[in-house]
Amino acid sequence: MSLIYDKTNWKDDKTTPVNARNLNNMEDGIEYIYHKWDKIIQDSTTGDHAAELIDARYGPNDIEKYPTLGHRLNHMDDKFKNEINSLIFYPRLTGETNDYHRIIRAIQNTKEGGILNIPQGSYYLDGNDIVINKAISIIGQSFDYTMFIGGGIVIESSNVNLEGFTVSCPALDNAFQANTVGVGNIFIKNCKGIARDHSFLFESYFGTVQNVIVDNCISMNSIHGFISKATNITFINCKANNHPNGFGFGVISDNIPGIDKVANAINNSIINCSATVCSSGLRSYVRDKWTTNCVPRCSQNNIEMFTVNKCMNPISIGEDTVPEGYKSIYQVEMFNIQGLREVAKLQDEFTIKLAKTYRCMIDNIISRNGVIQTQNANENIICNVLAQDKTRPHTEARALRESTKFLNTSINNCFEIRLDNSTEDGTVIDFEGLPKSGSIVTIIVRNAGKGNFGGFNSSSCTIDTTKFTIKNSNIPFNQGQVTQWMYTPGISRKWLCIYASDLINLA
Secondary structure: OOEEOOOOOOEEOOOOOOOHHHHHOOOHHHHHHHHHHHHHHHOOOOOOHHHHHHHOOEOHHHOOEOOOHHHHHHHHHHHHHHHEEEHHHOOOOOOOOOOHHHHHHHHHOOOOOOEEEEOOEEEEOOOOOEEEOOOOEEEEOOOOOEEEEOOOEEEOOOOEEEEOOEEEEOOOOEEEEEOOOOOEEEEEEOOEEEEOOEEEEEEOOOOOOEEEEEEOOEEEOOOEEEEEEOEEEEEEOOEEEEEEEEEEEEEEEEOOOOOOOOEOEEOOEEEOOEEEEEEEEEEEEEEEOOOOOOOOOEEOOEEEEEEEEOEOEEEEEOOOOOOOOOOEEEOEEOOEEEEEEEOOEOOOOOOEEEOOEEOOEEEEEEEOOOEEEOOOEEOOEEEEEEEOOOOOOOEEEEEOOHHHOEEEOOOOOEEEEEEOOOOOOOOOEEEEOOOOOOOEEEEEEEEOOOOOOOOEOOOOEEOOOOOOOOOOOOOOOOEEEEEEEEEOOOOOOOEEEEEEOOOEEOO
8 A cells, every 4th residue: 555645635545635624623633643654654764664554544442443544534534524613714704894703603513512613813793692502612722812802602502611712791791601591511611701790600590500610710800700590500710800899709599580580599619719809709698589488599509618818798698688679588508618718808897797597507717807697697507717817816895786786606705795875775685606515605794885785685595593693784884794604505595694793893
């Protein structure tokens, strides 16, 4: 068998010429084989060339055997024609002033399950979104070198893979979105999104959006970065940068489009991600726009190894009041936060805030300001929290108000409570949080302008009045009382008074 090979036109005695243009655009692995063959032909001192050429007629693992080397190359050429497409085959046509239509033609001519390669360059869409309505992969060179400008990506098919490009459309709603139909098995890797509202948005209003992985992606300069109102969405190794008026990451449930258009955030994960210069590093809540009996649910979501830097509200889970424009809210359930590091802070109140929540788990936290809970936080478990910037990390001082009467015993074990001119008569002190059984909490209540309050909540506190008297009226100015309480979860009124002092001078 004679073989003629000159890298631009080759054939053997049993085949017709292979299209040189197609050969030159094959993958690197094929190019390597060409170079190997070239060396075999040119180097007359190496090996048994006939044997090597015969071996080259076999496919992987010797499963396929071809009559000649040319037959195998023709088969591979046809395979690549069917499975790999490239935008270079689709130039702008006469009269086209942007790249939108050529990209659509390329997508239409890429077979289901095939690959569309996008070479290095900037591609202008002039306000048009690219709709992906078939199971294909679109692969750019990298988000630094392949850029779609002036239009977003709308995913309307399952089994879509996107990799290696930037979408920049600051005048449009979203850069990457899957929210018009139910889709699943989406993989987005090494991409960057810049838009007006959302860089990456997944919503289940019009069908369940599920099983999406967003890996090593960057959001920038949009109102919000990475938002999931969907099921089994995983953000891994992602960075949310510069969202000063919005959320770096959002795990949200609501029904904004209509009473029956419910998007539940279930089983989402945020793993090894970071938020820098955001209003909220992570925000999670449940809202109903249409009914007072809140329908959406947000449950079993997860954060692992999260870093926040210069975020006004690093992590905020749940909310206590119904926002304007909505009818009701619901608790965020079983949100698991394992591993957080706060680099720099923008406020002194909290790193993690748990509002209307239920059975959330907070563990392994390195923060500037620790964790706070509101009166609507229920049965949450908080442990291993380091608050670096607290001068007294286990002591909290506050004035007694109706809104501040709950003492977070999961974080602090000593409280200084001031009765001042704004303390209303009858305001009681109550406990929240889940400390370890047997934990002791010390409370100092003093008159800083008012001598009366409502004492301690009798439904959660047990007091042996034959031994201890709680001073809750006629406390002289700058005097107060020290009490100690033991957490005993085995009894119905879980806080047992174990010490109560007489009035002492605290001036």
